[in-house]
Amino acid sequence: MPRASKKKSSVGAEPSSVSTLGYALLGLVQMSPANGYQLRRVFVDTPMARYSSPGAVYPALRKLKAQGLIVADVTLGKTGRPAEHYQISRPGRATLRAWLRRLPEEAEIRGSLDAMLLRFSYLDLLDDPAFSIQFLTVFRDVVRAMSQQLEGIQAAMRDRSLHGRLALDCGQANLQTYVDWATRAIAELRTRQSRESSRGDA
Amino acid sequence: MPRASKKKSSVGAEPSSVSTLGYALLGLVQMSPANGYQLRRVFVDTPMARYSSPGAVYPALRKLKAQGLIVADVTLGKTGRPAEHYQISRPGRATLRAWLRRLPEEAEIRGSLDAMLLRFSYLDLLDDPAFSIQFLTVFRDVVRAMSQQLEGIQAAMRDRSLHGRLALDCGQANLQTYVDWATRAIAELRTRQSRESSRGDA
DNA sequence: CGATACATGTAAGAAGTTACATGATTGT
DNA sequence: ACAATCATGTAACTTCTTACATGTATCG
Numbered sequence: 001m002p003r004a005s006k007k008k009s010s011v012g013a014e015p016s017s018v019s020t021l022g023y024a025l026l027g028l029v030q031m032s033p034a035n036g037y038q039l040r041r042v043f044v045d046t047p048m049a050r051y052s053s054p055g056a057v058y059p060a061l062r063k064l065k066a067q068g069l070i071v072a073d074v075t076l077g078k079t080g081r082p083a084e085h086y087q088i089s090r091p092g093r094a095t096l097r098a099w100l101r102r103l104p105e106e107a108e109i110r111g112s113l114d115a116m117l118l119r120f121s122y123l124d125l126l127d128d129p130a131f132s133i134q135f136l137t138v139f140r141d142v143v144r145a146m147s148q149q150l151e152g153i154q155a156a157m158r159d160r161s162l163h164g165r166l167a168l169d170c171g172q173a174n175l176q177t178y179v180d181w182a183t184r185a186i187a188e189l190r191t192r193q194s195r196e197s198s199r200g201d202a
Numbered sequence: 203m204p205r206a207s208k209k210k211s212s213v214g215a216e217p218s219s220v221s222t223l224g225y226a227l228l229g230l231v232q233m234s235p236a237n238g239y240q241l242r243r244v245f246v247d248t249p250m251a252r253y254s255s256p257g258a259v260y261p262a263l264r265k266l267k268a269q270g271l272i273v274a275d276v277t278l279g280k281t282g283r284p285a286e287h288y289q290i291s292r293p294g295r296a297t298l299r300a301w302l303r304r305l306p307e308e309a310e311i312r313g314s315l316d317a318m319l320l321r322f323s324y325l326d327l328l329d330d331p332a333f334s335i336q337f338l339t340v341f342r343d344v345v346r347a348m349s350q351q352l353e354g355i356q357a358a359m360r361d362r363s364l365h366g367r368l369a370l371d372c373g374q375a376n377l378q379t380y381v382d383w384a385t386r387a388i389a390e391l392r393t394r395q396s397r398e399s400s401r402g403d404a
Numbered sequence: 405c406g407a408t409a410c411a412t413g414t415a416a417g418a419a420g421t422t423a424c425a426t427g428a429t430t431g432t
Numbered sequence: 433a434c435a436a437t438c439a440t441g442t443a444a445c446t447t448c449t450t451a452c453a454t455g456t457a458t459c460g
Contacts, residue, residue: 019447037411046355047373056448058413081411081455121369132365153248163334167323170383171249177379181372221419239439258420260441285439
C-alpha cells in the first residue's frame, strides 16, 4: 500500500545544490581554467585523489555548466575531438565565495575533516586573513572537543581489545595532529597579517 | 551484462559482496551479539561514527542476514516491538576471517586509511601477532611512500597558494602521524609477542 | 605496430543520506 | 501531557564506482 505522502514535493525552486566535488571543481576552475581531463589529472596526481573517476568528474562538470556556474569554451585539444575548456562564471564565483565565507559548523567538521581542509585550501580567494584565522580557530576548538570525547571512549575501552585500543590511539594521535597544525597555521597567518599591516603603515 | 568477468580468485563462490559497513557490522556482531539499534549506537557514540544512519544500518543488516552471514533471533525488546537480536553465523565468521586475513594492498591503503584502521581494529579475532605486525609494516611502508610523493607536490607548490600550502602541510603531518603510530604499534606488538613466547618457554 | 597519453563520455548499480512513519515504555 | 529513549523500518534522492566505448596523436 502506497504511503500518502502529504508533505514535501515542491523543492524545485532552488537548483543551487553543489556537491563537495562540485565545489572542488569550481575552486580549481577559478584558479585556472581547464578541461575535464586536466581537472581529473589534478585529482589523480595530488592528495585530492578522492574524486578522480571520469564517471564522477564529467557528470559533475555538466551539472555545474547546467547550473550556469561555469561556462564551456569548446576548442580542439591535441586530439581531433573537441575539448571543453571551462571557466568560472560570475554566478559561479559568487557561489564559491558564499561557500568559502561560511564558518565551519560543528556537524560539518565532525562529518569530515578532509572536507574542511578542502575548503580551507581555497581560502586564498577571499584574501581575508582574519577570516582564515577565525576559520581555523573554530576548526581547532571542535577537533579538540572530539579529541577529549575520544579520551573518554579510550578509558572505557581499557583492556577490552588490543587492536581496538591501538586503532583508537591512532585516531587520537591524528586529532592531536590536526589541533597542532591548526595552531601553527594560525600563528603563521598572524605573523603574515602583522607583516602586511606594518608594510602598509610604512 | 556489465559484470560477468572473472575476478581472479573464486573465494566464496557465493554472491558474497560485503561492503565496508557490512564488515564493520559483522565484526561488531562477532564481538558481541546485538540488535540494529545497539549497533547503530556504537557508530553514533564512537569514532566509527561514519555509518550511523538507520537508512544504512538496517538495510545492511538485512543483506547480511539474506547472505546467511548473521542469524536473527527475534525477541521482544524493552518495547512491545519485536527486536532482532543478531549473532554471527559460521559462514559469517569465515567471511570475516577471510577479510581480516588479507594483507592490505597499496590501492586499498591509498583509497582509505580509515578503512584500514577499521580492519586493523578487528585483528584481535585472528590472534596472530605476527600477522598484525606484517599488516602494519605493509601499511606503514605505503603511507611512507605517500608521504614522500606528497613532498614532491609540496615542492612544486612553493609560493603558489598560501592556504593550499598549509593544507598540504596538514596532510603531510597526518601521514607522518600514521607512520609514527604504526612504528609504535609494531614495537608494542613485538614486545607482547616476546613476552608471550618467553612465558610459553618458561 | 603497439602502447600510452589525450579527451570525453555512458550504462548500471552499489551505497549512503535525509526525512519521514510507527509505536511502546519511561521519565518529568 | 509531552518528550525522550528504545526499536525498526521505508521512499526518494544524490552521489560515486566500475567498467566499458570512442577516437586521435605520439613515442619507441
